[in-house]
Every structure is written in structure tokens, then in C-alpha cells.
Amino acid sequence: xxxxxxxxxxxxxxxxxxxxxxSCGFGGGTDGGDAxxxxxxxxxxxxxSDNTQGLWEDVIAxxxxxxPDIDVKLEVQSWDNLESVIATKIQGGEAPDIYNGGPFAxxxxxxxxxxxxxVVSAETFGDFQxxxxxxxxxxxxxxxxxxxxxxxxxFVNNTLLEQAGVAAPxxxxxxxxxxxxxxxxxxGGVAGYGMPLGSEEAQAEAAVWLWGGGGTFGDAxxxxxxxxxxxxxxxxxxxxxxxxxxxxxxxxxxxxPLMDIFVQGKIGMQVGLPPTVGQIEEGNPELDYSIxxxxxxxxxxxxxxxxxxxxxxxxxxxxxxxxxxxxDYYYTADxxxxxxxxxxxxxxxxxxxxxxxxxxxxxxxxxVLPDAQFYPSTNPAWSVTDGAFKALxxxxxxxxxxDVLTEIQAQADxx
Numbered sequence: 001x002x003x004x005x006x007x008x009x010x011x012x013x014x015x016x017x018x019x020x021x022x023s024c025g026f027g028g029g030t031d032g033g034d035a036x037x038x039x040x041x042x043x044x045x046x047x048x049s050d051n052t053q054g055l056w057e058d059v060i061a062x063x064x065x066x067x068p069d070i071d072v073k074l075e076v077q078s079w080d081n082l083e084s085v086i087a088t089k090i091q092g093g094e095a096p097d098i099y100n101g102g103p104f105a106x107x108x109x110x111x112x113x114x115x116x117x118x119v120v121s122a123e124t125f126g127d128f129q130x131x132x133x134x135x136x137x138x139x140x141x142x143x144x145x146x147x148x149x150x151x152x153x154x155f156v157n158n159t160l161l162e163q164a165g166v167a168a169p170x171x172x173x174x175x176x177x178x179x180x181x182x183x184x185x186x187x188g189g190v191a192g193y194g195m196p197l198g199s200e201e202a203q204a205e206a207a208v209w210l211w212g213g214g215g216t217f218g219d220a221x222x223x224x225x226x227x228x229x230x231x232x233x234x235x236x237x238x239x240x241x242x243x244x245x246x247x248x249x250x251x252x253x254x255x256x257p258l259m260d261i262f263v264q265g266k267i268g269m270q271v272g273l274p275p276t277v278g279q280i281e282e283g284n285p286e287l288d289y290s291i292x293x294x295x296x297x298x299x300x301x302x303x304x305x306x307x308x309x310x311x312x313x314x315x316x317x318x319x320x321x322x323x324x325x326x327x328d329y330y331y332t333a334d335x336x337x338x339x340x341x342x343x344x345x346x347x348x349x350x351x352x353x354x355x356x357x358x359x360x361x362x363x364x365x366x367x368v369l370p371d372a373q374f375y376p377s378t379n380p381a382w383s384v385t386d387g388a389f390k391a392l393x394x395x396x397x398x399x400x401x402x403d404v405l406t407e408i409q410a411q412a413d414x415x
Contacts, residue, residue, distance in 0.1 A: 039322040040071045044089070044096035046082045046308075048148075048343050049275065055339050063329045070322045080200070083383065095313040097323055100147055102375075103383035104136075104311050105220075108143040114312045116142040119323045124331050132348045135307055138220070138378050144309035145327065146348035148340055151365040151372050152208065152304040154295065155262060155272040157183075158288040160190060164268070169292045172299035173212075173236055176269070180245035183268035191247035193240060194262055194270030197396060200254035203375070203389035207304045208271055209233035211373055212296035220378040223385050226402075226409035232297060234401035241397055251397030263287065271304075275344030277361045291364040305372025307348065384415025 045056060053076045060072045075096070077085050082101060089095050095112065107113050116136065117125050132146035156169045164182035180192025196205050207217065215230035217223060224230075240246055247253060247267065262270045263283045271294060280287050296302045310330075312323045330336060333351040340347045340356070346365060347353050356362060376382050388411035396404045 038069050038071055039319055040073060041098060041319065041322055041326060042073050042075070042096040043098045043100075044075045044077065044082075044086060045100040046079045047076050048345075051342050052076060055342055059330055059335060059339065062335065063326055066329065067322075067325055070325065072326065083387070095315055097313060097315055097319055098326065099311050099313065100308060101311070102308055103377050103386060104144045104309055105138050105378045105380045106383050107311065107313075108138045109380045112313055113143045114314050114320070114323070116145050116311075119312045119320065120145065120327050120331070121324065124328050127331065127349045127351055129348055129350060129353070132307055135374050135377070136309055144311040145331075147308045147310045148343065148345035149348050150273050150306045150345050151368050152204070152271050152273065152294060152306075153291045153364055153368060154269055154293065155276060156269050156290045156292055157262070157265060157267065158290055159265070160186065160268040164192075169269075169290060170295045171293070172295050173297050176295040177236075177240060177243060177245055180240065180268060181243050184244050184246075190266050190268065191261075192245045192268045194253075194258045194267040195237070195240065195246040195250040196253050196255040196258045197237075197250045197394040198252050198254040199390040199394070200256060201390075202393040203386050204255070204304060204306070205271070206233075206389055206393050207373075207375070208294055209237050211304065212294060212302050214297065217382075217385065218376045218379060220376060223376065223379060223381050223409070223412040225385065225388075225412060226405045230405055231401060234396060234405060236297070237396055238401055249397070251394035273344070274346060274362060274365050278344045293368060301368070303368040303372045305374050307374065381412050381415055385412040388412055388415075 043056070043060075045052065047053065053074070056074050056076070060074060063072065064070065083103075086096075086099060086101060090112070104113065128146055132149060133142055136142045136144040136146055154169065160183050161169070161179060164179070164186055166179040166182055170176040170179045176193065183190060183192035196202070210217070210230040210233035213229070213233035213236065215227060215233055217225060241250055247258065247261070258267070259270060259272060259276060259279065260283070261267050262272070263276075263279050265284060265287055272291075280289065294302055294304075310327065312327070331349060333349070333355055336349065337347065337352050337355045340352060341359075346362060347356055375386070385408065388408040392404060392408050392411070
């Protein structure tokens with residue numbers, strides 16, 4: 001491998017993970033191709049939905065038809081396994097050539113990634129929305145390419161709120177607590193607010209509340225989980241739980257199964273994503289629901305923005321041209337837009353946004369996206385911080401809020 005593989009945060013995560021990884025995937029990131037002269041690209045991606053593997057297979061088939069001298073080997077992993085898998089591959093000298101993931105600053109700090117501008121054409125690079133591209137920069141250089149964007153919003157079961165005597169969706173925490181408590185009081189297995197503090201995506205639910213109270217996780221220079229400004233949000237979570245405004249045992253509840261319960265009509269309100277619209281259409285098209293801004297401490301506008309990226313590992317200089325061909329092909333609007341549209345996310349390219357501008361279901365998310373706040377993913381410690389939230393934030397159900405924030409900060413600092 002061209003660059004030194006120092007023990008980054010991601011590799012440290014793999015060293016401590018108790019997860020036993022299945023024997024599957026790539027034959028090694030340094031393999032330049034087969035005896036026939038073709039180039040092999042290894043692509044590691046997470047599964048966003050049941051459609052993900054088929055969508056990538058379609059992209060690869062079209063690309064290989066147009067580029068018969070390049071083979072693309074696909075590996076799809078669950079989000080639960082993804083970070084451990086990538087860390088183990090890097091530690092073993094088998095990094096993929098192209099990787100779809102979240103935190104990337106640690107890889108950039110270890111000089112493992114190509115600068116993004118080196119692995120796409122100028123035309124493709126210029127097509128990205130500037131705000132998304134800026135969120136992929138470390139010290140002014142983009143080391144990842146925006147893949148998909150998502151904004152969070154509050155999904156509201158209109159029927160349950162009406163039955164509970166709630167006249168309108170809540171806009172601030174006081175109204176949310178009142179509405180959720182009344183909905184929970186309906187009984188019959190109904191919960192007022194779906195609060196997923198489990199390991200799947202605890203960092204997202206944490207951001208909804210901590211940032212909604214004026215807090216922050218920090219920036220590229222410092223992680224600030226134990227900032228006093230985060231305490232009101234953490235304490236409001238405990239207030240919701242103690243009031244019986246949430247489902248039972250939120251500390252161990254993951255977002256995806258909880259959203260399935262919302263789709264079934266048993267939760268009054270829950271923060272959701274653009275793909276939630278498709279889940280409702282498929283699972284319960286008769287559900288009477290609204291999509292509104294997330295309530296905050298004072299009712300001011302806020303949404304959590306999430307952006308996943310594609311990045312290219314600098315394994316073998318001979319593959320650079322092949323990587324560029326693949327990424328340019330993928331981001332072509334006719335290829336990229338159907339991929340994004342099927343997965344239900346928001347496009348990160350100007351050409352993609354133009355093609356989807358008429359999609360009514362995405363309108364509520366597109367409206368709040370300009371106000372979105374993002375994780376400090378350009379901080380090398382964010383990967384460890386993200387893991388600490390997933391492992392520890394659910395303890396907020398039973399432990400003092402400040403203690404939980406302090407423990408997460410300690411892990412971030414140690415990482």
C-alpha cells in the first residue's frame with residue numbers, strides 16, 4: 001500500500017470489536033487486476049434498503065458494459081457491521097478501492113484517501129452542491145464525495161393526535177411533551193413519541209434533542225459532547241421518558257423497528273427520514289399523517305442533516321483512472337437520480353436536484369434542508385464519538401444525563 005497504515009481511530013475500533021466477521025468480500029485492495037489485463041475495483045457499501053444491492057448491481061452492469069476492461073466487485077454490509085468491516089480490511093491491508101460510508105476524517109488523517117478532486121472529472125466535481133462538498137473537506141480539501149443527503153423531520157399520526165385532543169402538531173418541547181403524554185394515555189399499546197436511543201442510530205436521536213436545545217457536538221477542531229449547552233436536551237429526554245410520553249424501554253430501542261411501529265399506526269410522533277414516506281406508502285397507505293419541522297426548546301427552526309459519502313482509497317496508483325471512470329459514470333444524472341430516487345434520499349448534485357425538483361413527497365425535506373446542521377464528521381475523533389453515542393447514550397434512560405455526556409466525551413477524547 002502506498003501510504004502508511006498508522007493505527008487510526010477506525011483501526012482501533014476493529015481491534016476492540018467483539019464482532020466476529022464472516023469470511024466474505026474482497027481478495028485484497030492491492031490487486032491491480034487479472035492476468036487478462038483488466039482492472040478490478042473493489043466496492044464496499046452499506047445496505048440502505050432491500051433495493052440497495054440490486055441498485056448497485058444495475059449500476060455496475062451498465063458501467064462494465066461501457067468499460068469492458070474494468071470489473072467491479074461489490075460487497076454489501078449492514079450498517080451495524082460496516083465500520084468494523086472497513087477497519088478490519090484496512091488493518092489487514094485489504095482496503096476497498098471505493099467505499100460508501102459515513103465518518104472519513106480518520107482515513108484522511110492517515111493519508112489513505114485520494115483527494116476527491118483527483119478521482120472525478122472537473123465537470124462532475126463542479127456538479128456537487130457547494131454546501132455538501134464543504135462538509136466533506138478536511139483542512140480545505142475534500143477527501144470524500146457527497147453521495148446522498150437526508151434531512152430529518154417529525155412524522156405525525158394525525159388520527160392519534162385528534163383522538164388525544166391535540167389540536168395541532170407541536171412546535172416546541174413543552175407542546176411535544178404535552179401532546180405525547182396525551183397520546184400515550186390512549187392506551188392499547190400506543191406510544192406518544194417514538195424515541196430510539198438504541199445502538200442503531202443513537203447519535204441521531206441525541207442530535208435532535210441536544211442540538212434542539214442549543215447544544216453542539218463540536219467541529220473539525222474539537223468534540224464538545226459535555227458542553228453545558230447539551231445538558232438541557234439530555235434532561236428533556238429523561239423528562240419525556242419519566243412522563244411516560246415514549247415507548248417502553250427507549251434505551252434499547254432501534255430506529256428502524258420503531259419506525260415500523262409508527263407505520264402500523266401505533267406511535268403518535270417520531271422523527272423520520274425521506275425513505276419513511278415510501279415505507280408508509282408500501283406498509284400502510286391509509287395512514288393519515290403529516291410531516292412537520294422537529295420541535296425544539298424554543299420552537300426555532302432546526303433539522304439534522306445527514307450526508308453519506310463515497311471515498312477512494314489510494315491502494316494502487318494504477319487504478320486511479322478506473323476509479324475516475326466509475327465515479328463519473330455513477331454521478332451521471334441518468335444513472336445517479338434513479339439510484340437516489342429509489343432509495344428515497346435527496347440528491348447532492350445540482351443536476352440531480354433539478355431532475356427531482358417536482359417530487360412532492362420530498363418537498364418537506366427539501367424545505368428544511370437549508371437549515372440543516374451536520375455531524376462534525378471532518379473531526380478525526382468523530383468516528384469514535386459516533387460509536388460512543390451508539391454504545392452509551394441509551395444509558396440515559398437510567399443514569400444522570402451529565403454522567404452519560406461525560407462518559408461519551410471521555411471515550412471521544414481517548415480515541
